[in-house]
Amino acid sequence: MVHYGHSNQLRQARAMGDYLIVGVHTDEEIAKHKGPPVFTQEERYKMVQAIKWVDEIAPGAPYVTTLETLDKYSCDFCVHGDDITLTIDGKDTYEEVKTAGRYRECKRTQGVSTTDLVGRMLLMTKAHHSNIDEDLDYRKHTDNFGKGPKGHSPWTGVSQFLQTSQKIIQFASGKEPQPGDTIIYVAGAFDLFHVGHVDFLEKVHQLAEKPYIIAGLHFDQEVNRYKGKNYPIMNIHERTLSVLACRYVSEVVIGAPYAVTADLLDHFRVTLVCHGMTEVVPDKDGSDPYEEPKRRGIFQLVDSGSNLTTDLIVQRIIKNRLEFEARNQKKEAKELAVLEAMRRLEQEKH
Numbered sequence: 001m002v003h004y005g006h007s008n009q010l011r012q013a014r015a016m017g018d019y020l021i022v023g024v025h026t027d028e029e030i031a032k033h034k035g036p037p038v039f040t041q042e043e044r045y046k047m048v049q050a051i052k053w054v055d056e057i058a059p060g061a062p063y064v065t066t067l068e069t070l071d072k073y074s075c076d077f078c079v080h081g082d083d084i085t086l087t088i089d090g091k092d093t094y095e096e097v098k099t100a101g102r103y104r105e106c107k108r109t110q111g112v113s114t115t116d117l118v119g120r121m122l123l124m125t126k127a128h129h130s131n132i133d134e135d136l137d138y139r140k141h142t143d144n145f146g147k148g149p150k151g152h153s154p155w156t157g158v159s160q161f162l163q164t165s166q167k168i169i170q171f172a173s174g175k176e177p178q179p180g181d182t183i184i185y186v187a188g189a190f191d192l193f194h195v196g197h198v199d200f201l202e203k204v205h206q207l208a209e210k211p212y213i214i215a216g217l218h219f220d221q222e223v224n225r226y227k228g229k230n231y232p233i234m235n236i237h238e239r240t241l242s243v244l245a246c247r248y249v250s251e252v253v254i255g256a257p258y259a260v261t262a263d264l265l266d267h268f269r270v271t272l273v274c275h276g277m278t279e280v281v282p283d284k285d286g287s288d289p290y291e292e293p294k295r296r297g298i299f300q301l302v303d304s305g306s307n308l309t310t311d312l313i314v315q316r317i318i319k320n321r322l323e324f325e326a327r328n329q330k331k332e333a334k335e336l337a338v339l340e341a342m343r344r345l346e347q348e349k350h
Contacts, residue, residue: 047195125205184212199305276301
């Protein structure tokens, strides 16, 4: 998965130098070291390329970064998060570049991990939404999952992410629309920001010579009204950062009204309103949320050519993760069985 935690690491890395090349592994390489990836290499290349701090990607990068790799791309140093990564045989993946003094570290983003996001998907509770009533049923669920190594369950599914104005400033472009810009408005949940969203925004971006794209993000409760289940998986704060990290987006409205009103269109001087090929759910009163832009003749449907939806991605991730968990448990069970057998042999000897 690619999430705003990764984007934040790339932002930090880019600030350490002048040009950022991001090595992305092939499916085969990931399967060998970590298990089968949720997204194909083509999808991952596209996702990483869409993050605005990335200058270039190096497709098919080796799992172990060597000095040879750095020299091949004329890189002065490489950057990794402050969590340790090991090769199959338990060696530090970055040993060689560390020894050569060509390694830098950036901080992990507190409150988000792939494991946490998958936990939210599996739990089907709404505990991760912002400003929700505290009488939640999730307390019942938090104990139903296996406790993690630290005695707490990794599947509590409650967002630990704390939004700050500083983080928004770091992610925001800070650019105002310039004379001659085409101001395009798009609205939605943009939940679990994925390659389908990227395809859509890229297509919208191509509609004008000088596009200025404003993304309106609906609050969690609004998204839940039209998406149901436990959507959105990411709360409004997390979705804000995910969308701001995309190079095609200039500005984000945090908690946009569901109906695209005359006020909104006039306020931002919107020239064009776009929507993808997904279903448009009527507003609470049954009206079309795009009634006003349609009346003004500035509404346009955009076919991204991608059929990926957040729903499909959630299904894909859960399927993959359950297989991943099952494999890990099998491996642990095998190891335990071996230990048990060795212990028995020991006892029989005495």
